[in-house]
Amino acid sequence: MSKTTNINNRRYLGNKYKLLPFIKATVDAECKSVESVFDIFAGTGAVSSAFQDKKLITNDIMYSNYICNYAWFSAEEYDEKKVAKLIDNYNSVEIHEKNYMTDNFSDTYFSALDCSKIGYIRQNIEDLFSENKINGRERAILITSLLYGMDKIAKTCGHYDAYRKGVEFDTHLELAIPLARIIKYLIFSLLKLLIPTR
Numbered sequence: 001m002s003k004t005t006n007i008n009n010r011r012y013l014g015n016k017y018k019l020l021p022f023i024k025a026t027v028d029a030e031c032k033s034v035e036s037v038f039d040i041f042a043g044t045g046a047v048s049s050a051f052q053d054k055k056l057i058t059n060d061i062m063y064s065n066y067i068c069n070y071a072w073f074s075a076e077e078y079d080e081k082k083v084a085k086l087i088d089n090y091n092s093v094e095i096h097e098k099n100y101m102t103d104n105f106s107d108t109y110f111s112a113l114d115c116s117k118i119g120y121i122r123q124n125i126e127d128l129f130s131e132n133k134i135n136g137r138e139r140a141i142l143i144t145s146l147l148y149g150m151d152k153i154a155k156t157c158g159h160y161d162a163y164r165k166g167v168e169f170d171t172h173l174e175l176a177i178p179l180a181r182i183i184k185y186l187i188f189s190l191l192k193l194l195i196p197t198r
């Protein structure tokens with residue numbers, strides 16, 4: 001069984017995870033009746049993660065951040081068992097193929113072997129989606145799992161415009177299952193309809 005992972009389990013310069021107690025306390029004190037939160041530069045989604053009891057709108061210009069935020073917060077349902085099984089399979093499969101990742105990134109941020117596996121997994125996710133075997137949320141969760149796994153082993157200091165030359169590739173790709181929320185907001189909204197508050 002694969003490990004699990006949470007939203008803050010990544011390297012992202014400028015993420016506000018450590019500021020959450022301050023942000024949360026300020027919002028609780030100054031914006032008492034707030035019902036919706038718009039995280040306009042959402043990045044990792046760390047700030048939004050503190051407001052999952054509200055109606056959430058997240059925004060980020062980077063597609064990879066959009067995908068991660070969709071994975072963590074979307075109200076679209078997903079099949080947890082299907083996602084876990086796919087991630088288990090990705091972790092156990094051995095891949096030695098040439099693909100986009102090996103052609104462009106072998107022995108840079110990742111070893112040639114890890115590049116082969118990353119390229120294979122990314123293409124496989126897209127194939128499953130175009131064959132309607134996974135839905136949009138499941139696609140986003142699998143890509144998020146891949147991104148987080150890559151982030152753990154990348155030979156960078158956090159920025160992806162440069163890699164550390166000549167360092168040993170001592171860790172290898174391992175995907176974890178993102179513990180993405182399951183339509184909490186909808187359940188919360190339904191409860192609010194059933195039990196109206198003043």
Ligand SMILES: C[S@@+](CC[C@H](N)C(=O)[O-])C[C@H]1O[C@@H](n2cnc3c(N)ncnc32)[C@H](O)[C@@H]1O
Binds near residue numbers: 062
């Ligand atoms: C400092 S990070 C935000 C960190 C985030 N609060 C967190 O905790 O992870 C700033 C984010 O703004 C996004 N960004 C920059 N310019 C933008 C724009 N014009 N529209 C939308 N997002 C933008 C970047 O992609 C980046 O993810």
